[in-house]
Each structure stands twice: as C-alpha cells, then as structure tokens.
Amino acid sequence: MKNTKNNRTIKYKLYSLGALLVTLLILGFLQVNSSQYSYQISILERSAIYAVVAVSMNLLTGFTGLFSLGQAGFMAIGAYIVAILTIPVEQRASVYYVNGISPAIANLQCPFWLALIIAGLVAAGIAALMGIPVLRLKSDYLAIATLGFSEIIRAVIAAPQLDRITNGSYGLKSIPGFPNLFVAFGLCALCILLMVLLINSSYGRVFKAIREDEIAAQAMGLNLFRYKQMAFIISSFFTGIGGGLLAMFMRSIDSKTFSINLTYDILLIVVLGGIGSITGSVLGAFLVTAGREWLRFFDNPLYIGGIQIPLFRSGFRMVVFSILLMVVVLFYSRGIMGNNEFSWAGLGRLVKGIPDRFTKKKQKGDNTL
Amino acid sequence: MSFTTFLQQCLTGISLGGAYALIAIGYTLVYGILRLINFAHGDIFMMAGYFMIFAMASLPWYIAIVVVLIVTVLLGISIEHVAYRPLRNAPRMSVMISAIGVSYLLQNLATYLFTALPKGYPEIPFLKKIFQIGGLSASFVTFLTPVITLIVVYALITLIHKTKIGMAMRAVSKDYDTAALMGIKINRVITFTFAVGSLLAAIGSILYFTDRMTVFPFSGSLPGLKCFVAAVFGGIGSIPGAVIGGFILGLGETALVAMGYSTFSDAFTFVLLIVILLIKPTGLFGEKTTDKV
Numbered sequence: 001m002k003n004t005k006n007n008r009t010i011k012y013k014l015y016s017l018g019a020l021l022v023t024l025l026i027l028g029f030l031q032v033n034s035s036q037y038s039y040q041i042s043i044l045e046r047s048a049i050y051a052v053v054a055v056s057m058n059l060l061t062g063f064t065g066l067f068s069l070g071q072a073g074f075m076a077i078g079a080y081i082v083a084i085l086t087i088p089v090e091q092r093a094s095v096y097y098v099n100g101i102s103p104a105i106a107n108l109q110c111p112f113w114l115a116l117i118i119a120g121l122v123a124a125g126i127a128a129l130m131g132i133p134v135l136r137l138k139s140d141y142l143a144i145a146t147l148g149f150s151e152i153i154r155a156v157i158a159a160p161q162l163d164r165i166t167n168g169s170y171g172l173k174s175i176p177g178f179p180n181l182f183v184a185f186g187l188c189a190l191c192i193l194l195m196v197l198l199i200n201s202s203y204g205r206v207f208k209a210i211r212e213d214e215i216a217a218q219a220m221g222l223n224l225f226r227y228k229q230m231a232f233i234i235s236s237f238f239t240g241i242g243g244g245l246l247a248m249f250m251r252s253i254d255s256k257t258f259s260i261n262l263t264y265d266i267l268l269i270v271v272l273g274g275i276g277s278i279t280g281s282v283l284g285a286f287l288v289t290a291g292r293e294w295l296r297f298f299d300n301p302l303y304i305g306g307i308q309i310p311l312f313r314s315g316f317r318m319v320v321f322s323i324l325l326m327v328v329v330l331f332y333s334r335g336i337m338g339n340n341e342f343s344w345a346g347l348g349r350l351v352k353g354i355p356d357r358f359t360k361k362k363q364k365g366d367n368t369l
Numbered sequence: 370m371s372f373t374t375f376l377q378q379c380l381t382g383i384s385l386g387g388a389y390a391l392i393a394i395g396y397t398l399v400y401g402i403l404r405l406i407n408f409a410h411g412d413i414f415m416m417a418g419y420f421m422i423f424a425m426a427s428l429p430w431y432i433a434i435v436v437v438l439i440v441t442v443l444l445g446i447s448i449e450h451v452a453y454r455p456l457r458n459a460p461r462m463s464v465m466i467s468a469i470g471v472s473y474l475l476q477n478l479a480t481y482l483f484t485a486l487p488k489g490y491p492e493i494p495f496l497k498k499i500f501q502i503g504g505l506s507a508s509f510v511t512f513l514t515p516v517i518t519l520i521v522v523y524a525l526i527t528l529i530h531k532t533k534i535g536m537a538m539r540a541v542s543k544d545y546d547t548a549a550l551m552g553i554k555i556n557r558v559i560t561f562t563f564a565v566g567s568l569l570a571a572i573g574s575i576l577y578f579t580d581r582m583t584v585f586p587f588s589g590s591l592p593g594l595k596c597f598v599a600a601v602f603g604g605i606g607s608i609p610g611a612v613i614g615g616f617i618l619g620l621g622e623t624a625l626v627a628m629g630y631s632t633f634s635d636a637f638t639f640v641l642l643i644v645i646l647l648i649k650p651t652g653l654f655g656e657k658t659t660d661k662v
Contacts, residue, residue, distance in 0.1 A: 067462055133647050139461060140406050144597065145646055148639030151594075155636035260590065264469055271466050315481035322474035329467045330455055 012344040031181045041181065043293055044286075045249050048188040051285035053242035054269040055192050055278050056235045061267075062276035062339065063199055064231040065211030066135070067143045071266050073150025074236045076157055076258035077126060078119035078243030083172040083253055084108070084165065085115035091174045095167065102164035112176065116187070116244045123240025124233045126153075131232045135225060150263065158255040171254025175247050187245060191238050196278055198234065207231050211276075268325050273335050280337030287336075295321055373504035378627045379620070384511040384580065386619025387518035391573030392596035393603070393611035394525065395566030401542040401606035402562050404461060408468040409448055411593015412475035413567055417441040417574035418490065418584035419483055425491035434493075438571045445567025446560055454556070472590070479586035487583035496579050514576045521569065522612050529608070534561055542606060591635060595622075598642045604655030613653065617641070 030037050030044075053071060060066045089109050092101050110118075134145045157166050166172070178184040198204055206227050209217040218224050247253050265288070273284025295317040302312040328335065340346065392414055399407045420440050424433035452471045456464045496510040529535035537558045540548040549555050577592070578584055599618045603610025618638060625634045645652060 061462075067465070133643060137646055137650065140404075140465060141601070141646060141650065143465070144406065144594075144601065145643055147594070148598070148642045152636040152639050155633055159632045260594075264473060267466065267469065268473070275462075313481075315477070315484070318477035319474070319481045322470065322477045326452065326467070326470045326474055329463070329470050330452065333456075333459060333463050 008345075015344050027181050027185060034181070042249075043290055045178070045181075045184050047286040047289040048185055049242055049245045049249055050266065050269060050289055051282045052188050052191045052245065053239055053266050054273065054281040054285050055195050056238035056242065057266050058270050058273075058275065058278060058281045059195055059199065059207075059238075060231055060235040061270060062274075062281075063204065063211060064207040064228065065214075066228060066231065067139055068146040068232070068235075069143045069260075069263050069267070070130075070146030070150040070236075071239050072258040072260060072262040073146075073153035074123045074127065074239040075243030075246060075262065076150075076153055076255065077123045078116075078240030079247035079253050079258070080157060080166055080172070081119040081122055081240075082112070082115045082244035082247045083175045085110050085118065086112050086176050086248075087172065087174050088176065095173050096164070098170055099163040099168065105165060112248065116241050119244040120237040120241040123243070124237040127233045127236030128229065131229045135228045135232060147260065147263070150258075151260070154255050154258055157258075166255075169254065171252060171257075172247075173252040175251050175253070177248055177251055184245070184249070187241075191241055192278070192282065195234075195238060199278065203227070203230065271335055272325065272328055274337035274339060275335065276339030277335070277337035277341055279342035280335055280340075283336055283342075291324075292317070292321060374627075377505055377507070378623055380505060380507055380511055382620035382623035383616060384507075384514040384619070385577075385623060386616035387514035388573045388577040388580075388615075389592070389596050389599050389619050390518050390612040390615025391521065391569045391576070392592065393599040393615045394522070394608055395570050396597045396600040397603070397605055397608060397611040398538075398562050398566050400600065402538065402559060403453065403464070405453065405464050405468060406597060407566070408465070408593070409452075409471040409475060410566065410570060411589035411591075411596070412472045412479075413441060413445055413448070413589070414570040414574045414577075414593060415479065415584065415586065415589025416444060416475060417567075417571040418578045418588065419479060419488070420571075421575060421578070422488055422491055422584065425493075430491075430493045433491075434575065437575065438568055441571035441574075442564045442567045445563045445570070449560060449563040454559075472593075476586050476590065483586065485586055487585040487588075490578040490582050490584055493575075493579060508580070510576060510579045514580075517572065517576065518612065518615075521572065522608060525565070525569075526608060528565075534558070538562060595635075595638045598638045601652055602641060602645050604652030607652070607654040610652055610654035 030041055034041060053075065057068070057071055060068050084105055085108060087095055087109075089107055092106065095101075130146075130149055134142060134149065137145055156162065158169055160168055162168070199207070206217070206222055209220070209222065210224065210227060210231075214224060243258075246257075250257070269284040269288045270281055271284075272288060273280030273282070298312055298317040298320050299314050300312065392410065395410050395413075396407060399405060399410070417437055417440075420437045421433065424436045424440075428436060448471055452467050453464060456467055496508065496513065498509045499506055500509055500512060529538060537548070537553045538561070540551065540553055541555060541558050545555070548558075578588075581588075595618060596615065599614035600611045601614070602617065603612070603614035618641065621637055621641065622634045625631065625637050649655070
C-alpha cells in the first residue's frame with residue numbers, strides 16, 4: 001500500500017518535471033524564433049504578468065478574505081519606480097523633453113532586478129501606511145477605500161506638481177524590456193512560487209483562518225490586525241513587482257494605464273479562475289488574456305454567403321467577452337478551479353471521469369424514459 | 370477672487386452637487402436594502418445620457434424626457450432581474466463581482482453601439498437659456514438642478530415615510546428575513562427600489578449632461594464612484610445624508626478646480642471618503658450597527 005503511494009508520488013513528480021521541461025523547450029523555441037512569434041510571445045508575457053498580479057490579489061481576496069480593489073494603484077507605483085530607475089540615462093533628456101527632469105533622479109539608474117525589488121518594497125511600504133486606517137474596515141467598505149486609494153495614487157502620479165519626476169500626463173517611454181524570455185517567465189514563476197510557499201506555510205493557515213471566521217480566529221488568540229496587515233503588505237509587494245514587470249513589458253507607461261479598469265481585469269481573472277485557487281488564477285490569466293485575442297474575429301466583419309452579418313464590427317469582441325464573464329459569475333460562481341489546486345491526481349480523475357459522465361447521462365436519460 | 374466669482378463658483382458647485390445627490394440616492398437606496406454597492410449605477414446613468422441623445426433625435430424634448438425616464442427605469446429593473454436576483458442567497462462578494470461585471474458589460478456595450486468617441490448631448494432649449502442675477506450669469510439648468518433635487522428628495526422622503534411601499538422598503542432595509550416573514554414581497558420591494566434609483570439616475574443624467582454637453586462610454590464610471598462616496602459620507606441608507614454628501618462633494622470639487630488643483634479634484638472625493646471612514650465609519654447620518662457572532 002505504502003509502496004504504491006510512493007510510486008505514485010514519484011510518478012507525479014516525474015510528470016511535473018516533464019511539464020517543466022516541455023515549458024522550457026517551448027520557451028527556448030520561442031526565444032530562438034522570437035521575431036517570427038512576437039505576437040504570441042507578447043500575449044504569453046502579458047498573461048504571465050497578469051498571473052503574478054492575480055495570484056497576489058487572490059492571496060488577499062481568496063486566502064485572507066480581504067476584498068481589496070487597489071491593485072492598479074500598487075501596480076502604478078511599481079511600474080513608475082521601475083521606469084524611473086531603469087530608463088537609460090542618455091535617453092532621459094528625450095523622455096522628459098517637455099518639463100525637464102528633476103536633478104534628484106537624473107543620474108539614478110540601477111539594474112532591472114534591483115529596480116523590481118525596490119518597486120516591490122516601496123509598494124509594500126505604502127501598503128503598510130495605507131493598511132493602518134483601511135484594514136479596520138470590512139468587506140465592501142474596504143473595497144471602496146482601497147479603490148479610492150488607488151485613484152489617489154493615480155492622481156498624484158499625474159499631478160503637474162510631479163511633472164519632473166513622473167512626466168505628468170506624457171508618461172514614460174524607452175523603458176528597457178526583458179533581456180530574454182527566460183528572464184520574463186522566470187521572474188513571474190519565481191514570484192508565484194514565493195506566494196505559494198507563503199500560503200502553504202503556517203502564515204498561510206492563519207490567513208485562511210481569518211477568511212473562514214474573523215471572530216473565531218481572534219478568539220484563538222490571533223492578532224487579526226497584524227496578520228491582515230501582513231497579507232496586505234505581501235500582496236502589495238508582489239503587485240508592485242507585477243506593475244514593474246508590466247512596465248518592462250509595455251516599454252512605455254502613463255497614468256491612464258493604471259485606471260480602475262485594470263483592477264477589474266485582474267478581478268475578473270481571479271473570479272474566472274476561482275477565488276482561493278492559485279493554479280486557477282494562473283490559468284485564468286492565460287485564458288482571459290488569450291481569450292481577448294481569440295475573440296478578435298468578432299471585431300472583423302463576417303460574411304456568410306456574401307451577406308454581411310450586421311453584429312460583427314469593432315467592439316463586439318468586448319461585448320461577447322463581458323457576457324461570457326457574466327455567465328461565469330452567475331452560473332459558475334466557483335470559477336474554473338473553485339478553491340482546489342491543480343494536481344496530477346485530480347487531472348487523472350478528470351480524464352477518467354469523462355467517459356463515466358457520458359454513460360451516467362445516458363442512464364439518467366433511460367430513467368426518465 | 371472677487372465676491373461675484375466666489376458666488377459664481379458656489380452656484381456651479383451646488384448645481385454639480387445636486388446632480389451628484391440624485392445619483393447618490395440611488396446608491397443609498399440599493400445599499401440600504403440589498404447591502405450591495407451597485408457598481409452598475411454609474412453606467413445606468415451613462416446609458417440614460419445615450420438614451421436622451423437618441424430620443425431627442427426624433428422626438429420633441431418633453432416627450433423625449435419621459436421616454437428616457439421610462440427606458441432607464443426598465444434598464445435598471447432588468448439588470449436587477451438578470452444579474453442580482455439569481456444571487457440573492459450568494460455571498461456578498463459574488464453579488465458585488467456581478468455588479469462589477471454588469472458595469473463592465475454596459476461600458477463595452479456602449480462602446481460597441483455608440484463608439485468610444487464622445488457624442489454631443491442634445492440641447493434642451495429652455496434649459497440652456499442664460500440667466501443673469503446681479504453679476505451672476507449661468508444657464509437655467511444650473512439654477513434648476515438644486516431646486517429639482519430638493520423637490521425630488523422631499524417627494525422621496527414622503528414616499529418612504531407615508532406610503533405602504535415606503536414602509537415595506539424601510540422594513541426590508543431593517544431586517545430582510547423578518548420582513549419576508551411579515552408577508553412583504555421582498556422581490557417587489559427590491560424591484561421598486563431599483564426603479565426609483567434608476568429614475569433618479571435618469572433625472573440626474575439629464576441635468577448633469579446638459580451642463581457637460583458630451584457623453585462617452587466611460588462618463589458614468591467616475592461620477593458613479595464619486596456618488597457612492599457621497600452616499601457613504603452622508604451615511605449609507607440615509608437619504609438626507611446622500612443629498613448633503615452630494616452637495617459637499619460638488620462644492621469641494623468645484624472649489625479645488627477654481628483654486629487650480631483640477632488634477633486633484635477626483636482624488637478629493639476619495640480623501641473625503643477615507644477621512645469619514647476613519648472618523649465616523651457609518652457616515653454623517655448613518656446608524657450604528659454592531660456585529661454579532
């Protein structure tokens with residue numbers, strides 16, 4: 001009995017190793033032919049970055065039960081810090097051509113990995129300050145307050161008083177991108193891995209306890225505020241890094257990129273993937289980002305037998321997309337994964353279950369007849 | 370700043386505040402009953418703007434206004450029916466996410482149907498007439514907005530305190546389950562609440578957009594959030610609170626713009642929100658609630 005169990009874990013480990021190898025091979029292939037597949041690569045990179053932010057939102061919403069809508073604000077902080085710290089010094093004059101650059105940051109430059117860490121730390125620091133007033137609030141009040149903070153951050157970034165640092169409404173350009181694909185995906189994977197380790201640690205169990213029942217958790221002697229604060233800070237740290245990665249991906253940013261709609265996009269990924277499931281969030285990020293591109297054919301005029309179908313024109317894609325999301329919210333509120341995680345055993349059961357399901361349906365049909 | 374400019378700015382602020390107040394009431398009513406931030410409310414307001422454009426294209430203004438009010442109410446009711454009713458017993462977060470989904474859908478639908486470019490809002494001739502009182506000059510709508518707001522609020526308070534359906538609304542907002550046990554048809558009360566909220570949003574939209582002159586698919590999202598803040602500021606569930614919140618917001622925002630901090634005028638709203646949540650989390654006129662285990 002024990003032996004077979006051991007065998008099975010070894011088998012699953014081998015599967016994981018295989019999957020990792022296949023991913024690396026695909027990445028290597030894309031890297032070699034990057035000019036040919038630039039469109040696909042950009043979709044995959046965006047998905048991976050959204051996955052980081054979605055997992056960090058899930059850490060807060062799904063695992064700690066704090067419904068925060070401040071993601072876009074923290075992403076903005078991260079993105080601007082990475083941009084300011086990594087734009088090559090010689091190109092700064094052309095980026096800040098309108099208002100000039102503040103002497104304090106004119107010669108400040110550091111490698112991108114350091115910039116990303118600083119971005120995360122600053123986002124975390126701001127989250128720590130923000131958390132003191134905001135985390136005393138509950139559910140929807142918390143959501144609206146964090147959303148408010150995110151708007152304030154955006155307004156501050158766009159303010160003319162900060163023109164010489166953030167370049168105001170002109171945004172920042174010439175941000176160096178990822179050196180290669182492995183760095184981009186490696187960083188995203190590392191962030192997600194760190195969050196997984198956190199969730200599986202004793203801290204993660206405290207977070208889940210708070211999610212299940214705040215009052216009971218408090219009665220068990222947990223310092224609610226401290227752990228909520230911790231979850232909020234850690235989530236913001238990774239959101240900040242996610243924002244920095246997004247800046248490196250987009251190469252040019254402005255404050256409008258980080259509007260409330262960005263938060264909503266991330267929220268929809270989390271909901272679609274399943275609140276409380278990390279693999280769900282990752283899967284959701286890839287599905288939603290790729291889905292937008294797949295649905296692109298809705299935007300083009302469609303001809304059937306020489307007659308143009310009137311519905312298909314620019315913008316229809318997003319309507320279909322939002323209807324799909326409403327359907328998920330209303331009828332599959334658990335999302336793709338619910339609060340389960342992906343496992344090879346689960347996949348095996350699913351594959352085995354498919355024929356069963358068909359036969360069962362048949363039996364049911366027989367009964368009704 | 371001379372005294373006349375000051376008065377002029379006050380007038381603008383009060384007028385903006387009146388429109389905000391009308392929308393804020395919609396939030397307060399729905400939140401009072403369903404404990405739901407109706408994120409789609411701002412987009413209902415935006416859709417009312419588009420309805421007006423199309424209604425005015427073929428109808429005289431007095432019929433167009435009636436048509437817009439009816440269509441907006443229908444939109445509000447159908448949103449409640451499709452997106453919120455199936456989730457009556459779901460956790461609060463799901464309903465809120467559904468509301469965000471509806472808002473997203475309405476914005477995308479508006480972009481698809483009417484393109485993302487701002488569309489000119491039709492001019493209702495008598496509303497745009499310029500009035501002069503002393504040194505003040507403003508269009509008629511600027512004077513009219515606060516007056517309409519106060520009339521509507523008076524009517525609404527009478528409705529809630531003097532009629533049977535108003536009593537039902539109060540009962541449902543106090544205690545959902547007990548109200549159901551007392552034989553109140555919850556769904557009917559909720560539908561009615563959404564109808565009233567959407568009606569006010571439509572009135573607010575006509576007043577707001579006549580001043581702004583353009584409508585675009587996202588023109589509802591920020592005013593929507595601001596009005597929610599106004600409702601929270603006044604104490605969610607309280608109608609006078611929502612009105613006062615709306616006016617304070619309108620005045621404060623206009624003051625910031627007049628002082629040259631227009632980029633912060635949006636952030637002001639949220640600063641106000643955070644301040645009130647820290648000092649008095651239930652808002653100015655909110656009732657104190659206690660959590661029970």
